[in-house]
Every structure is written in structure tokens, then in C-alpha cells.
Amino acid sequence: MSSELETPAFQLAVAQFDQAAQAMGLDPNLHERLKLPQRSLMVSVPVRMDDGHVEVFTGYRVHHDSSRGPCKGGIRYHPDVCLGEVAALAMWMTWKCALAGLPYGGAKGGVKVSPARLSRGELQRLTRRYAAEIFPLIGPDRDVPAPDVGTDQQVMAWIMDTYSQQVGYAAPGVVTGKPLSVGGTVGREDATGRGVVDVTLEAMRHLGLNPSSATVAVQGFGNVGSHTARIMVESGLTVVAISDVTGGLYNSKGLAMKELWDHYKRDRRPLKDFRGGDWVTNEELLHLPCTVLVPAALSEQITERNAAGLQCRLLVEGANGPTTLEADRILADKHVFVIPDILANSGGVIVSYFEWVQDTQRFFWKPKDIQERLHDIITSAFHQTLAFAEQRHISMRMAALMNGINKVAQAHMDRGLYP
Numbered sequence: 273m274s275s276e277l278e279t280p281a282f283q284l285a286v287a288q289f290d291q292a293a294q295a296m297g298l299d300p301n302l303h304e305r306l307k308l309p310q311r312s313l314m315v316s317v318p319v320r321m322d323d324g325h326v327e328v329f330t331g332y333r334v335h336h337d338s339s340r341g342p343c344k345g346g347i348r349y350h351p352d353v354c355l356g357e358v359a360a361l362a363m364w365m366t367w368k369c370a371l372a373g374l375p376y377g378g379a380k381g382g383v384k385v386s387p388a389r390l391s392r393g394e395l396q397r398l399t400r401r402y403a404a405e406i407f408p409l410i411g412p413d414r415d416v417p418a419p420d421v422g423t424d425q426q427v428m429a430w431i432m433d434t435y436s437q438q439v440g441y442a443a444p445g446v447v448t449g450k451p452l453s454v455g456g457t458v459g460r461e462d463a464t465g466r467g468v469v470d471v472t473l474e475a476m477r478h479l480g481l482n483p484s485s486a487t488v489a490v491q492g493f494g495n496v497g498s499h500t501a502r503i504m505v506e507s508g509l510t511v512v513a514i515s516d517v518t519g520g521l522y523n524s525k526g527l528a529m530k531e532l533w534d535h536y537k538r539d540r541r542p543l544k545d546f547r548g549g550d551w552v553t554n555e556e557l558l559h560l561p562c563t564v565l566v567p568a569a570l571s572e573q574i575t576e577r578n579a580a581g582l583q584c585r586l587l588v589e590g591a592n593g594p595t596t597l598e599a600d601r602i603l604a605d606k607h608v609f610v611i612p613d614i615l616a617n618s619g620g621v622i623v624s625y626f627e628w629v630q631d632t633q634r635f636f637w638k639p640k641d642i643q644e645r646l647h648d649i650i651t652s653a654f655h656q657t658l659a660f661a662e663q664r665h666i667s668m669r670m671a672a673l674m675n676g677i678n679k680v681a682q683a684h685m686d687r688g689l690y691p
């Protein structure tokens with residue numbers, strides 16, 4: 273393994289893959305090939321800052337596997353972005369798309385930058401230059417980026433415009449998670465959170481838990497966490513805790529979600545200033561008593577250090593890679609029902625797929641079509657995974673990985689090895 277890939281996230285992704293590949297008896301040649309990305313691009317992104325000096329940022333775009341279709345995966349702007357993390361996220365995207373039956377391979381990209389430190393102009397120049405640098409890899413039939421940590425629909429609109437300027441015509445299908453005005457879809461903004469809630473409710477039905485007496489703690493209040501919390505409340509559950517990078521709020525009787533949204537999202541005021549909950553650290557949040565815990569921030573949050581202290585019955589992974597292998601073992605001993613990331617947070621890429629289909633057909637759907645089709649795909653992936661896990665006496669994570677890997681392996685076998 274190249275030393276740039278040697279990061280905790282990549283080691284976690286490979287260790288999960290190794291376990292699943294071994295359990296399913298994956299062809300050793302395929303095993304070797306799928307351990308590594310298909311291609312990785314590292315780029316320098318020079319940006320003229322507002323004070324006139326030029327700062328050079330490092331960016332990446334990684335394709336893990338394109339055997340089943342164009343690559344698909346988000347773009348992350350975060351100071352910890354590195355090749356290993358991007359490669360891990362790309363690998364998880366491959367299994368996620370296959371598990372949901374989407375005709376995509378896995379990709380991911382990112383820039384090592386703290387976006388909150390940039391002005392709007394700097395952010396736009398960084399995005400356009402990054403998009404120009406990864407231009408050889410992206411395109412509606414090649415690789416279709418989407419938002420991830422630190423990026424949003426405005427960033428996607430700038431990428432769409434930069435790509436369109438290069439090819440000479442409007443190419444909405446080059447990214448998903450765009451604004452509606454340039455070919456975005458209704459329902460993409462909250463799709464990941466909606467999918468998290470869909471699978472949570474299915475799991476509760478399976479476990480005989482009543483949503484109206486269930487409590488939820490959510491780590492992270494960005495795109496995934498905030499919509500998850502809002503839709504949980506709309507579905508009759510009580511959200512007792514949420515957090516952002518600064519810390520979290522806890523109220524055992526439930527947080528007032530509408531007031532919290534107005535305070536944090538509309539008025540952009542610090543979480544800590546919200547009256548209606550006690551202040552907790554992100555670490556304390558993980559140990560709160562609750563029925564459902566949703567990590568929806570970064571990877572490797574639940575580790576062998578803190579897993580024993582979790583009090584939830586269900587762990588629903590909104591984030592990618594939030595649980596380490598050691599923590600998985602501890603949670604299994606505690607009989608915590610884990611809905612793994614590649615299943616739990618697949619609502620985002622499922623609705624991204626709907627957006628790409630609509631862009632390709634130039635024919636747009638109604639909100640009801642989006643929600644129903646998302647529900648169909650994600651709940652049937654959940655039930656297939658559950659049935660396989662029960663039949664083989666394996667965890668939901670192993671079952672989801674094996675299902676996804678199996679579909680990718682089949683595509684490789686059918687296509688054959690080039691040349």
C-alpha cells in the first residue's frame with residue numbers, strides 16, 4: 273500500500289473489505305484489485321486571496337471502481353482531507369452504490385482547506401480552479417461529484433458552471449446537489465436525512481420498538497444531522513441531543529426543533545446560546561441515554577475507547593466510517609443494532625441518482641415521486657440486508673458489504689480483465 277494511503281480511514285475501509293471478502297470467498301485477483309483505487313488524481317489549487325497574495329491548496333479526486341457505471345461521490349472541504357481519507361470514502365461509495373442497485377461506481381474528492389476561513393470570493397475561486405484541475409476526470413458519463421462535508425449547492429453550481437464553460441454548453445448532469453435553477457432536484461437537500469429516518473423506522477419495526485416513546489441523539493448538525501433531527505421529530509420521535517463541532521445540547525424531554533432551526537440555521541447564532549438544553553461535549557453526547565444514536569459528523573468517532581459507554585439500542589450511521597472495527601465488536605457484544613453507513617446514509621446518493629436521471633432526460637419529477645422512490649429503494653436495501661444478515665448469522669455491516677461487493681465482483685467477472 274502506498275504510504276500516502278496509510279491513514280486510519282483507509283485502513284478501516286480496507287479492513288472491513290478484507291473481512292467481507294474473506295467471508296464471501298472473493299476471487300483473490302479481484303480482492304487485490306479492489307483494495308486500491310482505480311485511479312487517483314492529486315492537484316495543486318492556486319487561489320488569489322482577497323489581500324492579493326496567492327495561496328496554494330491541495331486537492332484530490334479518486335475513482336475507486338467504475339465497473340458498474342460512471343463514478344459517483346462527494347467533494348469535501350476540510351483541513352484533514354488527505355489522499356487516504358478520500359480513497360476510503362471512494363471505496364465506501366462503490367459498495368454503497370452497488371448495495372442500492374444504482375448504476376454507478378465509487379468516487380470521492382476533496383480539498384485540504386478550512387472553508388469557514390475563506391470569503392465567498394475566495395471560496396468561488398478555489399472551487400472553480402479545483403474543478404478545472406479535476407476536469408479530465410469528471411463528466412456526466414464519467415464521474416459525477418456531489419456535496420459532502422464543507423460543500424453545498426452553491427459550490428456544486430460553481431463546478432457545474434466551470435465544467436459547462438469548458439465544454440461550451442450547459443452540462444447540468446456533471447454534478448448533483450445543485451440548486452433547482454440549474455437542474456437540481458426537489459428533495460436532494462434533505463435526502464440523506466430522510467433515508468436515515470426511513471431505515472431507522474424499519475429497524476424499529478423489526479425490533480418491536482415504538483417510535484412515539486423513542487429518543488434520538490444526533491452528533492453533527494450539518495446537512496445530514498439537521499435534516500435527520502428535523503424529520504425524526506416530524507415522524508414522532510423525540511430528539512434529545514444534537515451537536516456541532518463546538519459541542520452539543522441535551523434536553524431529556526426533547527429539544528424544541530423549530531426554535532433550534534430558527535436560532536441556528538436562519539439566524540446563524542451559536543448553538544451554545546440556545547436556551548432549552550444543557551451543554552454537553554461531543555464525547556458526552558455519545559454516552560447519553562437514548563434509543564437511537566446517529567453519528568452524522570466525521571469518521572472514527574466511536575472507537576474502542578468509548579464504545580462500551582454507548583447507551584443506545586440502535587446506532588444509525590449518518591456519517592461515513594464513524595465506527596472502528598474494535599468498536600463494532602464491543603457494540604455486537606452489547607447487542608446494539610447497527611445500521612451501517614453504506615446503507616443508512618445512502619439516501620443522498622439515491623436522490624443524486626434521481627437528479628442525474630432527470631438532468632439526462634430533461635424531464636423533472638414531483639416531490640412525491642422522489643420521496644416514494646427513495647423510500648422504495650432504501651427500505652428494500654434494508655430488508656435485503658437484514659434477511660441476508662439473519663440467514664448467515666452475520667452483522668448488518670458484513671451483510672451490506674458482502675451484498676455490495678458481490679454486485680461489483682459480478683460486474684468484473686462479466687466484463688473480464690482488459691486487455
Ligand code: NAD
Binds near residue numbers: 420421423618
Ligand atoms: P456538513 O459539513 O454539512 O456537517 C458536518 C457537521 O459535523 C457540522 O455540524 C459540523 O459542525 C460537525 N462537526 C465537524 N467536526 C466535528 C467534530 N469533530 N465533532 C463533532 N461534530 C463535528 O457535512 P454533511 O454533509 O452533513 O456530512 C456529515 C457526514 O455525513 C460526513 O461523514 C459525510 O461524508 C456523510 N454523508 C453526507 C451526505 C450528504 O448528502 N451530505 C451523504 C452521505 C453521507
